[in-house]
Amino acid sequence: MVRKIGFRSAIIEAIREEMLRDTRVFMIGEDIEYFYPALKEDFSERILNTPISESAMVGVGVGATLNGMRPIVEIMFSSLLPLCMDHLVNSARMICYQYGGEVTCPMVVRASIGATGRGLGLHHSQSPESFILNAPGLKIVMPSTPYDAKGLLKSAIRDNNPVVFLEHKLLREKESSIPEEEFIIPLGKADVKRVGEDVTIVAMAQMLHKSLEAANKLHKEGISCEVIDLRTLLPLDENTIIESVKKTSRLITVQESPKAYGFGAEIAAIVAEKALGYLDAPVMRVANPGTPIPCTVLLEQAVIPSVEDIIRVTKEVV
Amino acid sequence: MVRKIGFRSAIIEAIREEMLRDTRVFMIGEDIEYFYPALKEDFSERILNTPISESAMVGVGVGATLNGMRPIVEIMFSSLLPLCMDHLVNSARMICYQYGGEVTCPMVVRASIGATGRGLGLHHSQSPESFILNAPGLKIVMPSTPYDAKGLLKSAIRDNNPVVFLEHKLLREKESSIPEEEFIIPLGKADVKRVGEDVTIVAMAQMLHKSLEAANKLHKEGISCEVIDLRTLLPLDENTIIESVKKTSRLITVQESPKAYGFGAEIAAIVAEKALGYLDAPVMRVANPGTPIPCTVLLEQAVIPSVEDIIRVTKEVV
Amino acid sequence: MVKMEIDNQDLLEMFRLMLLTRRFEEKTQELLPSGKLQDFCHTCIGQEHITVGACYNLKETDLIMPSLRGRGAYIARGVPIKTLLAVMYGKQLGSTMPKESVHHLGLPEYGILVGTGIIGSDIAKATGAALAAKLRGTTQVVLDFFGDGASNRGDFHESLNLAAIWNLPVVYICENNHTAMSTSITESTAVEDIADRAGGYGIPGVVISRNDIIAVHTAVQDAVYRARDGEGPTLIECKTYRWSVHAGLPSLESRSKEDIEFWKRKLGYPIMDLKKELMMRGILTKQEVSEIEAKIRHDLEEAVEFAKKSPFPVVEEALKHVYA
Amino acid sequence: MVKMEIDNQDLLEMFRLMLLTRRFEEKTQELLPSGKLQDFCHTCIGQEHITVGACYNLKETDLIMPSLRGRGAYIARGVPIKTLLAVMYGKQLGSTMPKESVHHLGLPEYGILVGTGIIGSDIAKATGAALAAKLRGTTQVVLDFFGDGASNRGDFHESLNLAAIWNLPVVYICENNHTAMSTSITESTAVEDIADRAGGYGIPGVVISRNDIIAVHTAVQDAVYRARDGEGPTLIECKTYRWSVHAGLPSLESRSKEDIEFWKRKLGYPIMDLKKELMMRGILTKQEVSEIEAKIRHDLEEAVEFAKKSPFPVVEEALKHVYA
Numbered sequence A, B: 001m002v003r004k005i006g007f008r009s010a011i012i013e014a015i016r017e018e019m020l021r022d023t024r025v026f027m028i029g030e031d032i033e034y035f036y037p038a039l040k041e042d043f044s045e046r047i048l049n050t051p052i053s054e055s056a057m058v059g060v061g062v063g064a065t066l067n068g069m070r071p072i073v074e075i076m077f078s079s080l081l082p083l084c085m086d087h088l089v090n091s092a093r094m095i096c097y098q099y100g101g102e103v104t105c106p107m108v109v110r111a112s113i114g115a116t117g118r119g120l121g122l123h124h125s126q127s128p129e130s131f132i133l134n135a136p137g138l139k140i141v142m143p144s145t146p147y148d149a150k151g152l153l154k155s156a157i158r159d160n161n162p163v164v165f166l167e168h169k170l171l172r173e174k175e176s177s178i179p180e181e182e183f184i185i186p187l188g189k190a191d192v193k194r195v196g197e198d199v200t201i202v203a204m205a206q207m208l209h210k211s212l213e214a215a216n217k218l219h220k221e222g223i224s225c226e227v228i229d230l231r232t233l234l235p236l237d238e239n240t241i242i243e244s245v246k247k248t249s250r251l252i253t254v255q256e257s258p259k260a261y262g263f264g265a266e267i268a269a270i271v272a273e274k275a276l277g278y279l280d281a282p283v284m285r286v287a288n289p290g291t292p293i294p295c296t297v298l299l300e301q302a303v304i305p306s307v308e309d310i311i312r313v314t315k316e317v318v
Numbered sequence C, D: 001m002v003k004m005e006i007d008n009q010d011l012l013e014m015f016r017l018m019l020l021t022r023r024f025e026e027k028t029q030e031l032l033p034s035g036k037l038q039d040f041c042h043t044c045i046g047q048e049h050i051t052v053g054a055c056y057n058l059k060e061t062d063l064i065m066p067s068l069r070g071r072g073a074y075i076a077r078g079v080p081i082k083t084l085l086a087v088m089y090g091k092q093l094g095s096t097m098p099k100e101s102v103h104h105l106g107l108p109e110y111g112i113l114v115g116t117g118i119i120g121s122d123i124a125k126a127t128g129a130a131l132a133a134k135l136r137g138t139t140q141v142v143l144d145f146f147g148d149g150a151s152n153r154g155d156f157h158e159s160l161n162l163a164a165i166w167n168l169p170v171v172y173i174c175e176n177n178h179t180a181m182s183t184s185i186t187e188s189t190a191v192e193d194i195a196d197r198a199g200g201y202g203i204p205g206v207v208i209s210r211n212d213i214i215a216v217h218t219a220v221q222d223a224v225y226r227a228r229d230g231e232g233p234t235l236i237e238c239k240t241y242r243w244s245v246h247a248g249l250p251s252l253e254s255r256s257k258e259d260i261e262f263w264k265r266k267l268g269y270p271i272m273d274l275k276k277e278l279m280m281r282g283i284l285t286k287q288e289v290s291e292i293e294a295k296i297r298h299d300l301e302e303a304v305e306f307a308k309k310s311p312f313p314v315v316e317e318a319l320k321h322v323y324a
């Protein structure tokens, strides 16, 4: 049996199933008792509102893992991840290493990312995944579809490592077909969302959808794009990228975050190290040109990569 | 007249000269009244101890710029930068943009980086520059010599943008010749610390010195290395790198931070985009393999790139 | 220090500023469904007296850091409503194009510090501005506004402690509307009065227990005098209530109509109560109220026209001013 | 709740544990110049009574989060001194190789939570462990130790507030040694008692004004009972003084010898005072003290031997356990 559900429902289903499966799973976050009334109803004190205290929220999450629980911490906007950065990079990701493997930190930190075209402005429109990518010990997931979101979130909750799970706000309106039966999607595996021959496009979240749209249009012009959804940024599925580039000989990365020092750089660097000989064209990165996200929608659009940007850059390299 | 001075003296000279030059410059930080007794003596309430409150320290710095001052905020260890990440990435770097250019944020945040071989351990041995690199609006400086440190810090203090100034702990023991006369070194300019033909090595701070040492040894084996000291990570001096790679056709980056998603990736990506055709060998990154820095010195050494690592990788590509 | 009675003229002006703020907020709520506003409306309806009462009579050189609910502060500082509306419409503002949302816009010419969307963080910035005032030897005072929710952030703690040890000229004003988004204050802290936290820093804490602009104005003025005299910071908690939905989004409303009515009655009606008082004192007539309302209505219409007609920025603006 | 007198046996054992802690710390200071210790020594000399008095009589299932100055806590929880020394020497520890510094080592089998080098952040982790205790329905109590300096961090504020609203079984113990590195508490806060901050969260605050292990033990026991009974957190401030240099680094010493002597006299001598008391009460003889000292000396020598002889880890350990 297959159903169509939206991104938000997918997330809630994943949380519910995992909370039923494992009584150690609980969730804290601002206003979550109000946002998830059904979960609150069913799990009562395992769904807990918090005050505006992002730093302690993640610190409390880490502490709870040390005493046998498996917290999900909801951070309303990823603009607030810098507030809990210390607990993510200095604490959560190091627990396993500190203890020499004897103790782990099974925590999921969820946060919303991305610009929406609704004037959310400089802070809450960010895609700040790059701030935490150079932090081995963390896993970082960024799903693109409700199906992936459900399967990946279930894996994240079961994972014994701290996982940051980034949900693009514009995806809330997306739907996908989801099986009735339980399923999980392993972390660390990229997904080829479209098979192609001429160029490899690596993207995630909202940019994955723009890339697919670009690929559709380019197809009509005779350009065949392979579109890879990384899904997990850390640890990275190098193989899928390298295999694809060996086939297409061309690589484009697409990201909503600023170009310099973003995730696309790592993809380019991996290929420049491990598949250099296969490259027939410069590796191009479609990205925010290096600005905050202005509040005025007209200006916001000017700094978020568009389908046209992806098409233009693709044509430059094929 | 030229004198030999150490890194710490260079830093203090820069601060003193700029405080004399501009009464708006002041410094806050933990224990700084004790650490810099002469500065305290001379500048009294412009050198201010703070409690252990890293987040507010940088927030206060930003606020002080909004009312006409030019703060230097000393953060004892860069492991503490995550505590003030919010003010750096959500506030300081956006001020100019928020105000449409009408107001700026002339603040310097200094912090010590790097492993020392003295068991400083997982937290205080970090080189977490990557956490703030994807934040346009910030400038990020990482000097390698007392000479550079002085000239760059003076520029940083005069700059109207927020500058994060990262000082490697092991450099404290380094000395260099410094002119008696005033000098500054512009931000955003890389420095070719050694001219060579066969391979370009890009490094900074302590790794720059290891790269130079490796270059010396390789020279005896007939391999000529060009060693570039980036000095400023953000904004990046692309040209110097590209020009060098056009000459050498080979690129190696060296960093103390973990390999994946570190600064080396950006260098590789720039070259893969703008000088791909010149590359004769894979771009290699010498880096921490992707671990925290263990406290035991023996293990610490195992994860910090050594001169031998640089030599080995260089030989792989030439 | 001698307590001064507030002039009739000042009371009338405060009344007008509150009313202008209220009508402005109502107008933005009315315009919101058009989809043309490029901002979320964190209206201060029911809380106008705090920012207006606090900012009224500041010196021009003083500085303020508004909360997200700070429209009254902008208006009391003299920012033209057409400027505010133009920003809400995403329009170019003179020669500069601030890329910030109107609810934490920085306006140097009005002594308004730029904020962020990060609740609580601006407390540190306001504290820094006060440190600068002290180091520069000015007589500036900084007023810092924030909500009850913000007072649970670490930056509140670190900043108030710093202001206390440095004896800074800053007045912290907590607009305790008993709610942060959907979360009631009884869920977010176990303490009765946020002002009690002042004791943890060795600074005075003051509670204003009703929606009473005269009480707010007086308490803030006292604290401003203290600050200017080098006696350091004060924490003033104004008990109030959010009358409207959060961020203009009805889906975020968790409170019942009855609750809201209960709190209105309990804490009082900031504008209506002052109006009654002024009429009772014979300072204000029904006729004059109508005239003030008419003038506001007219100015608002003009401001909407202005905002609509103002030019959009050129797209290149987006790329400018990342660096100074 | 009935206050219980402390058993003579327990007093003697607490005396022994303090003495063992003191001698251990002195030994590390002695070993430090050899350059063989792979750690900085944040000794608790002069403060031994706090961790020993607090941890003594905890249940095995209870948890503690030591401060950076928490050797007494490790020792009172029963961690063998040879284990601590082996870690300081950077040696392999049984089958596992914790890569952490000894001063915030986590040891699950002793109910000791892992810390970090980030002063103050562990307060949040301790609070989280207490939340887990409550959610799991255990009777566990968490003791969280931290310094006066740490109490100025935002995490202190956010965490105590969370513990208060959730009524968590956690006891916050501030080891107020009047100093953070070179910074005196009078520079870092304007409040007399850190315990006063409890009022900002609606929880009890207690001050122990002398280096008195019996007072510490009793106050902590009261707080532990309250926590176990579901009555929530307590903040206990122990006034004390750092007798030794910070982190074993004489260059970090900003205080005069006279100051240190002044504070010793003012707050008392935790070990000597108890010894006198026990001798006065006739519970302890000079002879017994010598025997205890001799045993400690012997054990310490054995531990140093053990640590020196233990194998270094294999270098590959550095790459292991980044991920579970």
Ligand SMILES: Cc1ncc(C[n+]2csc(CCOP(=O)(O)OP(=O)(O)O)c2C)c(N)n1
Pocket (backbone or CB within 6 Å): A030, A052, A054, A076, A080, C067, C068, C069, C117, C118, C119, C120, C146, C147, C148, C149, C150, C151, C175, C177, C179, C180, C181, C242
């Ligand atoms: C640090 C932070 N956490 C969460 C949010 C999302 N958020 C925006 S407004 C708000 C409620 C703020 O409550 P309060 O401080 O009481 O101000 P009020 O809206 O009641 O005036 C929240 C949670 C945010 N912007 N910043």
Ligand SMILES: Cc1ncc(C[n+]2csc(CCOP(=O)(O)OP(=O)(O)O)c2C)c(N)n1
Pocket (backbone or CB within 6 Å): B030, B052, B054, B076, B080, D067, D068, D069, D117, D118, D119, D120, D146, D147, D148, D149, D150, D151, D175, D177, D179, D180, D181, D242
């Ligand atoms: C957040 C943070 N800031 C600064 C430091 C550097 N540092 C290490 S110990 C210390 C002093 C700590 O003082 P306190 O909390 O009073 O503990 P004490 O050493 O007095 O026991 C400082 C500033 C740190 N490790 N973490």
Ligand SMILES: [Mg+2]
Pocket (backbone or CB within 6 Å): C147, C148, C149, C175, C176, C177, C178, C179, C180, C181
């Ligand atoms: Mg509120």
Ligand SMILES: [Mg+2]
Pocket (backbone or CB within 6 Å): D147, D148, D149, D175, D176, D177, D178, D179, D180, D181
């Ligand atoms: Mg202390």
